[in-house]
Amino acid sequence: MTHISATVDGTHRQGEVEPRLLLVHWLRENLGLVGTPIGCDTSNCGACTVLVNGKSVKSCNVLAVQIDGAEVTTIQGLASEDEWHPVQKAFKECHGLQCGFCTPGMIMASVDLLTENPNPTEEEIRDGLHGNLCRCTGYHNIVKAVSHAAAEMSGS
Amino acid sequence: MIPSAFDYVKATTVDEAVAALVAAGEDAKILGGGQSLLPVLRLRLNAPSTIVDISNVAEIRTITDEGSSLLIGAGVTTDEVANNALVKAHAPLLSMTAETVADRAIRHRGTFGGSCAHADPAGDLPTAAAALDCEFVIAGPGGRRTVSAADFFVDFFTTAVGPDEVLVAVRVPKTDGWGAHYEKFNRTAQAWAIVGVAALVKVDGGVITDARVALTNMGPKPIRATSVEAALKGQPATADAIKAAAASAADGTKPTSDVHADAEFRSHLARVLTGRAVATAAGV
Known part of the structure; x- marks a missing residue:
């Protein structure tokens, strides 16, 4: 297991993960952020797109260990408290x-x-x-x- | 789809990465941006015992102006190559080719060095590297060595980088004064090239004085269309002369036949796309 920490939708998150864990699985299964769906799982469709340090990535095509120390924004972190983006x-x-x-x-x-x-x-x-x-x-x-x-x- | 389990080593220097590869043996793989490796892992086409992550190695993340060439770290992303001012000014073929790779999200993480080291015959950046006569700086247990593009690409998914070596940087000779264009044919926007052509052309007083043409997916590795290059030299920069020279673009190539295109169609594409790429590069 490898320790990772990242800022996800403005909240500091950390945990022990298997190196083979995909970012999208970390978001959905470990953090419960199921707003990011898994579409094709082959890096074609882009349904799982999130921002890492402000730039789009397909979260099924990134290992969770690769975003250690990064800032991740999912669809659930886009709106402010009372207003949509x-x-x-x-x-x-x-x-x-x-x-x-x-x-x-x-x-x-x-x-x-x-x-x-x-x-x-x-x-x-x-x-x-x-x-x-x-x-x-x-x-x-x-x-x-x-x-x-x-x-x-x-x-x- | 979940990759097989592997040991994960995060290297912070090139020496650390090499040491990790030596310790892990032949079954290790290097992780750069991971945009080619992750699909391979998820589909379990490969199940390496160890993954050595080089994305945090600072040395390979920079672009350096060396005077007559640019030294592009192997970990520089495709997006950075597409948008970097130095690359745009001195190696526009590379930046315009990078712009055609996959999609924005893939370009944000995929790397120039990784694309070359992966050596997919349908990859665009290896073809640009071949046309640009790039040099590849490779680090291993015995130190560093430099390999020309002609020797770097060996076969399908095979390069001169040994199992205990790391691609550190690609040296890109400046092509100031050359016209450049990359022409790609694919069926859908983000698909791999069925055929692609990279062209560099030098025109002086309406005459083509030098030309370099490299082909994507016309064989197991990027191929220089040397007969086209020879035929173009000394010709007027006109549509007819370029079309005539492009007729030999498929000579000596070994395109595959697959569901996307048979070898004959690929050969046809090579001739047509070469004509277009050279004409655009020459400003015709």
């Missing part, structure tokens, strides 16, 4: 989902994209999210939601 609000307002399974990963990947590019074109949004698969929407409303969030966040 603008990207969360935009997905609701633009109906950027149907079944909702890909949504946590889509939102985290969108937050990451908007951090680097606060005002993306439609093409840049599609390119920026191409590591996240949605089998319901055809992506149309997801792209709209990210554009909407970008406008809200930049105050225009």
Whole structure:
């Protein structure tokens, strides 16, 4: 067993883990943060996307021991106490989902994209999210939601 | 899917990593960003007894300007290679190739050195390294050695890095004044290249004075299209001349046939994509 500690959604967390434990399993099973789903488990679909030190990663493709000392943000750490994150609000307002399974990963990947590019074109949004698969929407409303969030966040 | 159990060693220096590999024997694997290794572990295609994590080795996380070349640490991420100002200015082929790798999340953790050391024949970065005539700095129990790109890539998933050695850095010669482009064909946005072509072209007064062309997935390792390179030299930088030179792009290659494409289609792609890559690099 290996000792790890990390800040997860603003809270200091630590524990003994098997080196083979995946980050997504640590989040879900050890910390109970089941807002991050396991989709394909092959690093294709992006449903399990979280932020590590502010940058998107697929948490099924990272060992828990690799994030020792890091800051992890999951979908459950995005909202402030009484208000959703603008990207969360935009997905609701633009109906950027149907079944909702890909949504946590889509939102985290969108937050990451908007951090680097606060005002993306439609093409840049599609390119920026191409590591996240949605089998319901055809992506149309997801792209709209990210554009909407970008406008809200930049105050225009 | 859960990987098999393994012993985990977190190295903080290159020497520590080498010592851990020596102690663990041939069954050890190096973990950099893990974006190629983790799928292998989860699918249990490999079950190493020991994993040596080099992602905390500070020495391999830097990009250094050496004057006529850049020394890129093996642990520099694909995302950093894509966005670093030095790489963009002096080795744009590498940054633009890095931008096409997988997706943002994978690029945030995957590394340039790891992609080269993994040596997947469909990998993009090894092809750019071959076109750029990169040198690979490898550390082992006997010290450090430098290997050319031509000697580094040996076969499918096989490089010159021995079981008790670590890739420390890749030396990338600057290509100021060269036009560059990486052209990739794949079926879906984040899929591996069915075929890819990296091109570097030097044009002087409308004439191609030098050219380097390397192919992805046209054999077990990156292949330099030497006949195209020779045919391009001295030609006018025009669409017709480039297309004629690109006709020999598949000569001497050994593409595989699989569910994505048969060998004949891959050969066709190599010719077409070479034409496009060279033309774009030459500004035609």
